[in-house]
Amino acid sequence: MLRVSPAPTVSVLIANYNCAQFLGGAIHSALRQTLKRLEVIVVDDASTDGSREIARDFAARDHRVRLIELPTNAGPSAARNAGLAAAEGTWVAILDSDDFMHPERLQRLVEEAQAGADICADDLLVFGEGRRPGEHLSKAQRQMAYISLADFLNSNLIYGTVPATGYLKPLLNLAFLRKHALIYDTALKIGEDADLIARALAAGAKYRLIDSLGYFYRKHPNSISHRLSRDDLQQMLNGDMRLKASLSACPIEVAEAFARRQISIERALNFDRLVTAIKSRSWSQALQIAIHHPNTISALGMPLAARLQRLRRIQVSKGQSESTKKACLISRQRIIGPTNGSSAYVLGICRALRDDGYDVTLVSPNAGTIGRLPVFRLRPEMSVFNQIFLRGVWKLGNICVSKDPRIALAAVMAKIARALRRFGVERLSYWDTPAPYVIGAPWQRDELLYVARHASKSELVIADYAFTTPAIPFALSESARSLVVMHDLLSVRESRFKDAKLPDSVKTLDEASEMQLLGQADAIIAIQDIEAKHVKARLPDHTVLLSPVVCASVDAPQPGAGKSVLFIGSNTAPNVIGLRWFLEFCWPQIRAENPDAELVVAGGVGSQFPEGAPRAKFCGIVDNLAPFYREASVVISPLTVGSGLKVKVVEALAQGKAIVATTVSVEGMGDDIASALNVCDDPVAFGNAVSALLSDNELRRRRADAAYTYFKQHYSREACIRELLAYVDGRSDVSASTVCSLAPYAHRGTSIEVDCVR
Incomplete structure (x- = not known):
């Protein structure tokens, strides 16, 4: 078998015994790491449930996977020792066969450990059937940075009140382990990880702890860490005594920590004796134990609490439907209906899934998503979701109210500032400062926990924008397939704005970062063919789905009447910059040739033009775009910078309108798009072109017919959705190199709202 060359940075060790249900997810999470120089060593401890076949299949498909098969069951310590002996990496990472890791985890740990640590660990996200997902460590522990031997012993008291750091799954320096002859104690059936770490710390290891949730720790009835027998406890006590005796010098804080740990183990032993006496109805013996060891009485609440928790899990599982396919959309853009191009597009994907029998859940984990809207209404199109979780709001039917009174105050202040600006008062303009753009903001722990607690276990997890892919594992559906809706090639967009020396309203990425984020999903949905090919060339092992924007059409072309020019746009940088360009360089010329021409601007973009413009009507957010399209003579799309969604142009085609657009506006729509509309970059x-269409009714009618015909020929919702569903339903007619089309459900000219009105 070919070996990894150069040597792997990390050896991931997975000891497995009869864990076929979860083993594939564990191996998959290791292979999906952003740190690629690794090996995965699966040590099978004589399983009888098909686990070895799963590991063999992975090994056959990826040379980084090795399988070691033990002839007889020897226990987790012996299995891990076999993995340690075979490991070739600089670092060793322990991964339990029923757990999984975040794709960025090993890269983070290695970067931190290389600063001078021998051991490096992060926090656990603890989850399980019927259990509320939660972080393992306390806030104080997460801020420790480094853990000493005394700290470690004090946090690993049996039945202690402090979360046990012994449960963590750290990265270990393999050279350090071998230098000090450190292997797992095979006498221990439980607590073997903590024992190894304690001996490493006693040998002088530096233990780094980072504040990150990267390891997903599953608690279920079969977890051996749930059960403490008398023999297990005695072996722990024996191990501690051997370690203490091996220390040539024992600082007072370490000696005190050993003493507290010994007391906790002895208490657990006495508690075991008490429970045994009660179960055997030896009441006098139970009374004697309770009198001599009164601290065991308080522990009796634990079995009762465990029983109540099991009953609660049974009730939860009874209420869950297992027959319906489930999908989960994780989004940090404000989705309250098809109020802008990006939200209409995502709703189209969700509608296609809903029509295919999926229950779709929306999880919006950032309270800042609502921007400066203290109260808003969910549009009827939001009925595609079976469940909607919006953080930071009270939901009263379709009405949502922000829980944060500061948002209402900020909204009032912004309105005051805009009103004063109309009268030339600029002193309070800073009151109208946009709220932070949260789509691309770094993910915070509370957001990730919100996803973990509200994303129902799904067959399909969808990340809205590349920035959202780090949250995919927190949906806790490790066996699900994942998709990312990229919307835009952000690395290309960034260079275009820089070249034009213009500010953007969207956070951008360099290409390497963007590809790393997109690569964390199984499939990538691109808006344009050029973007799909760009991504496919850089991520050849991923499925790339081409999903051009298609909107519901009217029944016939609408050439319009009069001399009305229509621009529709949300409050994003490309729209603002494009409209300013049109008003400054094109509109004076058009008015000179057509004095009675009128410009109608619909959407949030108007908020950036408080000064107005001659013969221009800024309508703001409107409930229904249909009459605007119907009455318009010409629809314009004067974008000079940007990429991605072409909703304005495609919707105008669907409405059968005469259109004038720039090259940027029609990029990626095909070489023959000029047959359907006028493409002009010179002002x-x-x-x-606009003046000609306003002046010549017959020309306008012909261009409206051409636009409508082009739409009918190039955009078919039914045919395109078939490809998307072939992928999500796992049918064989979609391969890893597929570039297919999706016609998303889009609004029939219903409304448009600010994309990032904050």
């Missing part, structure tokens, strides 16, 4: 040519 004089752009103005001339």
Whole structure:
């Protein structure tokens, strides 16, 4: 078998015994790490449930996976020792066969450990059937940075009140382990990880702890860490005594920690004796134990609490439907309906899934998503979701109210500032400062926990934007397939704005970072063919689905009447910059040739033009775009920078309108798009094209017919959705190199709202 060359940075050790249900997810999470120089060593401890076949299949498909088969069952310590002996990495990472890791975990740990640590660990996300997912460590522990031997012993008291750091799954320096002849104690059936770490600390290891949730720790009835027998406890006590005796010098804080740990183990032993006496109805013996060891009485609440928790899990599982396919959308854009291009597009994907029999849940984990809207209404199109979880709001039917009174105050202050600006008062303009753009913000622990607690276990997890892929594992559906809706090639967008020396309203990424984020999903949904090919060339092992924007169409072309020019846009940088360009360089020329021409601007973009413009009507957010399209003579899309969604152009085609657009506006729509509309980048040519359409009714009718015909020929919702569903339903007609089309459910000219009005 070919070996990894150069030597792996990390050896991931998975000791497995009869864990076929979860082993594939564990191995998959190791292979999906952003740190690619690794090996995965699966040590099978004589399983009888098909686990070895799963490991063999992975090994056959990926040379980084090795399988070691033990002839007889020897226990987890012996299995891990076999893995340690075979490991070739600089670092060793222990992964239990029923757990999984975040894709970025090993890269983070290695970067931190290389600063001078021998051991490096992060926090656990603890979850399980019927259990509320939660972090393991306390806030104080997460802020420790480094753990000493005394700290470690004090946090690993049996039945202690402090979370046990012995449960953590650290990265270990393999050279340090071998230098000090450190292996797992095979006498221990439980607590073997903590014992090894304690001996490493006693040998002088530096233990780094980082504040990150990267390891997903499953608690279920079969977890051996749930059961403490008398023999297990005695072996722990014996191990502690041997370790203490091996220390040539024992600082007072370490000696005190050993003493507290010994007391806790002895208490657990006495508690075991008490429970045994009660179960055997030896009441006099139970009374004697309770009198001599009164601290065992308080522990009797634990079995009762465990029983109540099991009953609660049974009730939860009874209430869960197992027959319906489930999908979960994780989004940090404000989705309250098809109020802008990006939300209409995502709703289209969800509608396609809903029509295919999926129950779709929306999880919006950032309270800042609502921006400066203290109260808002969910549009009827939101009925595609079976469940909606919006953090930071009270939901009263379709009405949502922010829990944060500061948002209402900020909204009032912004309105005051805008009103004063109309009268030339700029002193309070800072009151109208946009709220932070949360789509691309770094993920916070509370957001990730919100996802873990509200994302129902699903067959399909969808990340809205590349920035969202780090949250995919927190949906706790490790066997699910994942998709990312990229919306835009953000690395290309960034360079275009820089070249134009213009500010963008969207956080951008360099190409390497963008590909790393997109690569954390199984499949990538691209908006344009050029973007799909760009991503496929850089991520050849991923499925890339081409999903151009298609909107519901009217029944016939609408050439319009009069001399009305329509622009529709949300409050994003490309729209603001494009409209300013049109008003400055094109509109004066058009008005000179057509004095009675009128510009109608619909959507949140108007909020950036408080000064107005001659013969221009800024309508703001409107409930129904249909009459605006119907009455318009010409629809314009004067974008000079940007990429991604082409909703404005495609919707205008669907409405059968005469259109004038720039090259940026129609990028990726096909070489023959010029047959359907006028493409002009020079402002004089752009103005001339608009003027010609305003002045010539027959020309306008022909261009409206051409636009409508082009739409019908190039965008078929039914045919395109078939490809998407072939992938999500796992049918064989979609391969890893597929580039297919999706016609998303889009609004029939219903409304448009600010994309990032904050």
